[in-house]
Amino acid sequence: MKQFYLSKNSRGYYRVHFIDPVTGKQKSGKSTHVKNRDEALVIATYWLQNGVPEAQSNSRAFYNSTYKMEFGPNGNPLTIPCAPKYKLCQFLLDFWDYDNSEFIRQYLAYGHTISKKHTLNMKAYVKNYYQPYFGTEKQIELITKKELNDFFFYLKTSRNLAGETVNKIINCASRATRWLYENEMIMKNPFHGIDRFKAENQKRGIPTEYEVKKLLELNWENPTAKLAFKLAALFGLRAGEISGLRVCDIDMNAAMIHVRHSWSEVDGLKSTKNNDTRDLPLDHLTILQLMNQARRNPEYNELSYVFYQPKNPKTAYYPGYYGDVFYLALEKIGVTENERKERNMVFHSLRHFCATILAQRADLKIVQAILGHRTEAMSEHYADHESQEKFENIRLIMSDAWKNFTYA
Numbered sequence: 001m002k003q004f005y006l007s008k009n010s011r012g013y014y015r016v017h018f019i020d021p022v023t024g025k026q027k028s029g030k031s032t033h034v035k036n037r038d039e040a041l042v043i044a045t046y047w048l049q050n051g052v053p054e055a056q057s058n059s060r061a062f063y064n065s066t067y068k069m070e071f072g073p074n075g076n077p078l079t080i081p082c083a084p085k086y087k088l089c090q091f092l093l094d095f096w097d098y099d100n101s102e103f104i105r106q107y108l109a110y111g112h113t114i115s116k117k118h119t120l121n122m123k124a125y126v127k128n129y130y131q132p133y134f135g136t137e138k139q140i141e142l143i144t145k146k147e148l149n150d151f152f153f154y155l156k157t158s159r160n161l162a163g164e165t166v167n168k169i170i171n172c173a174s175r176a177t178r179w180l181y182e183n184e185m186i187m188k189n190p191f192h193g194i195d196r197f198k199a200e201n202q203k204r205g206i207p208t209e210y211e212v213k214k215l216l217e218l219n220w221e222n223p224t225a226k227l228a229f230k231l232a233a234l235f236g237l238r239a240g241e242i243s244g245l246r247v248c249d250i251d252m253n254a255a256m257i258h259v260r261h262s263w264s265e266v267d268g269l270k271s272t273k274n275n276d277t278r279d280l281p282l283d284h285l286t287i288l289q290l291m292n293q294a295r296r297n298p299e300y301n302e303l304s305y306v307f308y309q310p311k312n313p314k315t316a317y318y319p320g321y322y323g324d325v326f327y328l329a330l331e332k333i334g335v336t337e338n339e340r341k342e343r344n345m346v347f348h349s350l351r352h353f354c355a356t357i358l359a360q361r362a363d364l365k366i367v368q369a370i371l372g373h374r375t376e377a378m379s380e381h382y383a384d385h386e387s388q389e390k391f392e393n394i395r396l397i398m399s400d401a402w403k404n405f406t407y408a
Helices: 037-050 060-066 088-095 102-109 116-134 145-157 163-182 209-217 223-235 239-243 284-295 319-332 337-342 349-359 364-371 385-401
Strands: 004-008 014-018 067-071 077-081 256-259 261-264 268-271 278-281 312-316
Touching: 004 037, 014 037, 088 116, 088 163, 116 145, 116 163, 145 163, 209 223, 209 319, 223 239, 223 284, 223 319, 223 349, 239 261, 239 319, 256 284, 319 337
Parallel strands: none
Antiparallel strands: 004 014, 067 077, 256 278, 261 268
8 A cells, every 4th residue: 555645736836735644535635846846756755754744835945854955966955864774684674574474465465476485595694695695784775786786796706606696685675676666665776777788597407208207217215206207207297296295186087187276385376477378288197106105105195295295294394305316316217416517307307208209299389388398278178079179189299208218
């Protein structure tokens, strides 16, 4: 909710109308006695912070209580509000507080999604980078672009952070200050126009077809992790989507799974990355393996997790666990830790492997449908002929893609 509005009277002077925070009703307006909107915003912001002066708006007492004068580089006087209000680091921590942030409440109310894990990452950027550099007292209204550019250059060159990481640190604050500016709570956004660094990410490596076959033939220490590997490599599921699978997502009769959720240790069950729900055809053996895995859960029911934690059956495996076991399996087939890191292979590489193999056999739209790279409402269980035909086409393509792989 806005804290005040501006209006013009018949002579062109701006008036400030404050909003009662309790009733939400607009209070009677007070003239700023200026015709420039920016000056009126300065006055309104200062009144919001320090109270509306009793002196008439065209009196010397009013002017002296509202402004202090400074001179810009061109010699012209600058009119700025006294007593800047927002301390950079504390404001950022409050802005990314999932449970108490006004921004997040509004964002969710408009139907957008934001995860607790994302907000925790943003708060970590504040504590690990902004706070040690700027301290706790630096105020948003007084920070300069040069200070910000020097800070981000320091992160890139002295702290040796990747360009993509520095960009995320920039976005952490620029999103917050933009919200302040758009709600007319600050006069200018110091982060506006800050240049981003060129991302120099190493290309994600993928295992070879030979390596995937060897991994499918391998006797894994944890069969559950092997099943997760299979879903990622052959059907393109993300780690969080694997953890989010529940019994109700398995359709034995149609030999398919409904990928409707993701799961993380911070947010628990949530929507998929793109808020997308997709159906995936599976071979009969994999469907049976999933149901057998689900039925081993002591808490087995329609809403229980397929990939549950043995010591806490009501909770899914942490997605990061699959990567740890995947790395151990790679070592068993001869891919050392140094080689894996040099090739930049992680558990998510399996999804890239799946996309690569499928792209050799199908057009882009089919691959997108399988991997969920686009947001699209799920058809009503492929009831109409066109959808059913498309679904069976996907099944044939996937069956052909993996016919030379040993299912285990």
